[in-house]
Amino acid sequence: xxxxxxxxxxxxxxxxxxxxxxxxxxxxxxxxxxxxxxxxxxxxxxxxxxxxxxxxxxxxxxxxxxxxxxxxxxxxxxxxxxxxxxxxxxxxxxxxxxxxxxxxxxxxxxxxx
Amino acid sequence: xxxxxxxxxxxxxxxxxxxxxxxxxxxxxxxxxxxxxxxxxxxxxxxxxxxxxxxxxxxxxxxxxxxxxxxxxxxxxxxxxxxxxxxxxxxxxxxxxxxxxxxxxxxxxx
Numbered sequence: 001x002x003x004x005x006x007x008x009x010x011x012x013x014x015x016x017x018x019x020x021x022x023x024x025x026x027x028x029x030x031x032x033x034x035x036x037x038x039x040x041x042x043x044x045x046x047x048x049x050x051x052x053x054x055x056x057x058x059x060x061x062x063x064x065x066x067x068x069x070x071x072x073x074x075x076x077x078x079x080x081x082x083x084x085x086x087x088x089x090x091x092x093x094x095x096x097x098x099x100x101x102x103x104x105x106x107x108x109x110x111x112x113x
Numbered sequence: 114x115x116x117x118x119x120x121x122x123x124x125x126x127x128x129x130x131x132x133x134x135x136x137x138x139x140x141x142x143x144x145x146x147x148x149x150x151x152x153x154x155x156x157x158x159x160x161x162x163x164x165x166x167x168x169x170x171x172x173x174x175x176x177x178x179x180x181x182x183x184x185x186x187x188x189x190x191x192x193x194x195x196x197x198x199x200x201x202x203x204x205x206x207x208x209x210x211x212x213x214x215x216x217x218x219x220x221x222x223x
Contacts, residue, residue, distance in 0.1 A: 042213040050209055090155050100144045100205055104155030
């Protein structure tokens, strides 16, 4: 079972460049989440989705956009990358039935120079 | 956002020792969760707590949901080298958002 797969695993961007991070889950989960993890900060929620075609803002949404066109995929976009967006990004998914159990991907390490 | 304070920030212990870490919040939560993260990996759920006062075990791990609903603790008994990692608490009130603590880094010395 693949579970939650994030691509790419690593990326280096220059300030102002754009990119899209892909999260794919094969568990038919309704809910999907994007977090960023910074040293000493824990995980902070960027955006989330409760179903195909719906998205909502989390704690730190500025500078990011998301789309959930298909149930299994959740895309995180950076339109104009800034050094402050250097971080490790984690995607997670969960099902309505399993209450609060989120399954995480292995992360994408992004550096913005 | 809601702040979860986790302590201690880091721990260095001898193999076989017991470990205790805790998490406090400024807000009430309906669910407390404890995760472990290995280097280069995403967090993996260890224990989920759903009621105030609940005490739940998973092997050598025991976690409790505080009576005030603003805190939780995690204990690891008889630590082993594979316990090394970063432990995170997380809370959920109502709605679909989860709030994570800052993490406790555990090092086990053989």
